[in-house]
Amino acid sequence: MSSTDRASLYALITAGQSAVRAAEDYGAPDTVRGLDKALCDFPMTDMDENASRVLYGALRAVALAEDAEEWTLLSDVEHQVSRFLIKPDGATLEHPSVRAVVLLTSQCESRYSEHFEDPIKRRTWSTSPERRAWQRAYLFGLEALGELTSAIRGSANGRALDKAMTAFLAAVRRAIPYAALYEARRALVKAARTYGVFVIGMRQPMPVNGRWEWARRIGSATYLFEVELPHMDGDPYGAVAVRRIAEDGTAAPVRYVPLGPDEKRRRAVTEAQFRI
Numbered sequence: 469m470s471s472t473d474r475a476s477l478y479a480l481i482t483a484g485q486s487a488v489r490a491a492e493d494y495g496a497p498d499t500v501r502g503l504d505k506a507l508c509d510f511p512m513t514d515m516d517e518n519a520s521r522v523l524y525g526a527l528r529a530v531a532l533a534e535d536a537e538e539w540t541l542l543s544d545v546e547h548q549v550s551r552f553l554i555k556p557d558g559a560t561l562e563h564p565s566v567r568a569v570v571l572l573t574s575q576c577e578s579r580y581s582e583h584f585e586d587p588i589k590r591r592t593w594s595t596s597p598e599r600r601a602w603q604r605a606y607l608f609g610l611e612a613l614g615e616l617t618s619a620i621r622g623s624a625n626g627r628a629l630d631k632a633m634t635a636f637l638a639a640v641r642r643a644i645p646y647a648a649l650y651e652a653r654r655a656l657v658k659a660a661r662t663y664g665v666f667v668i669g670m671r672q673p674m675p676v677n678g679r680w681e682w683a684r685r686i687g688s689a690t691y692l693f694e695v696e697l698p699h700m701d702g703d704p705y706g707a708v709a710v711r712r713i714a715e716d717g718t719a720a721p722v723r724y725v726p727l728g729p730d731e732k733r734r735r736a737v738t739e740a741q742f743r744i
Contacts, residue, residue: 473663474663474664474665477510477511477659477660477663477665478665480506480509480510480659481656481659481660481665483506483509484503484506484507484510484652484655484656484659485656485670486506487499487502487503487505487506487507487652488503488649488652488653488656488670490502490503491503491645491648491649492642492649492743494641495640495641495642495643495644495645496539496641497534497539499645500530500533500534500645500648501534503530503645503648503649503652504527504530504531504534507523507526507527507530507652507655508527510523510659514662514663515659515662515663516662518658518662519655519658519659519661519662522651522654522655522658523655523658523659525651525655526648526651526652526654526655529647529648529650529651529652530645530648530651530652532647532648533644533645533647533648536644537575538572538575538576538579538640538643538644539644541568541571541572541575542572542637542640542641542644544568544571544572545565545568545569545572545633545636545637546637547568548563548564548565548567548568548569549565549568549569549616549629549633551564551565552565552616552619552620553626553629553630556619556620556626559620560620561617561620563620565616566613566616566617566620569609569612569613569616569636570613572609572636572640573606573609573610573612573613573636576602576603576605576606576609576640576643577606577609579602579643580599580600580602580603580605580606582599595675595676595677595678596675596676597646597650597673597674597675597676597744598643598646598647598650599676600676601639601642601643601646602643602646604639604642604643605636605639605640605642605643608632608635608636608639609636609639609640611632611635611636612629612632612633612635612636614632615628615629615631615632615633616629616632616633650672650673653669653670653671653672654672656669656670657669657685666687667685667686667687667688668684668686669684669685669686670684671683671684671740671743671744672684672685672744673744674692679694680692680693680694680711681693681694681695681741681744682740682741682744688714688715689712689713689714689715690712690713691710691711691712691713692710692711692713693708693709693710693740694708694709695707695708695709695737695741696708696709696724705726705727705728705729705734706726706727707724707725707726707727708724708725708727708737709722709723709724709725710722710723710724710725711723
């Protein structure tokens with residue numbers, strides 16, 4: 469492949485990463501459609517079988533996210549809660565906003581509680597970051613419902629309700645495209661490798677309950693990351709643990725990068741944790 473072709477592909481990968489970030493920052497049908505378009509722009513003819521299979525899998529996951537019924541439920545919550553905030557007087561627990569929040573919260577609970585007959589799928593789902601995303605949305609939904617009912621009874625203010633509802637809807641917007649974003653990041657790495665472009669993968673979440681929080685593919689190696697809490701010896705900042713895994717599976721010793729008082733470095737870590 470010529471350098472021009474590689475440059476063109478690199479531009480496509482960069483566009484794909486930008487589309488992923490847009491959906492990470494604000495999950496919505498429009499940003500998911502943008503991700504679909506970015507993936508569809510990749511030329512398939514020169515891809516190897518593995519890369520094309522992963523790309524097709526990502527496109528299927530994106531299509532499911534784009535058509536998810538939760539978007540409609542989320543839109544209804546936004547509409548009905550806005551109605552209540554504009555005209556709260558006289559509202560009772562029969563107000564449509566309560567029903568809308570209950571339905572979306574119940575859907576989040578249903579998603580994270582999904583049961584699989586296959587024991588392998590069931591075990592994998594139990595430690596899946598996507599499941600954690602739905603559980604997080606469900607818990608925020610319970611908080612939002614509590615604030616809404618308190619506001620209807622006159623024992624809470626609109627600011628507390630707005631804060632709880634914002635957190636709830638943001639968590640749902642993250643959960644709906646979670647699997648699609650994971651598969652899209654994989655597809656971008658596979659595309660870069662199959663075309664011989666140097667791989668700089670995006671952050672990928674690791675299974676729940678393991679040591680490592682996220683991973684990145686860079687070149688031929690995978691780097692694992694974990695945020696270490698401050699130790700008892702007076703260090704108020706903590707550190708980031710990093711381990712390099714070579715392509716043959718060889719693991720390098722764990723390195724520790726102190727966070728220290730560097731605001732820029734600590735903001736970068738906070739952003740990384742948000743995006744996973």
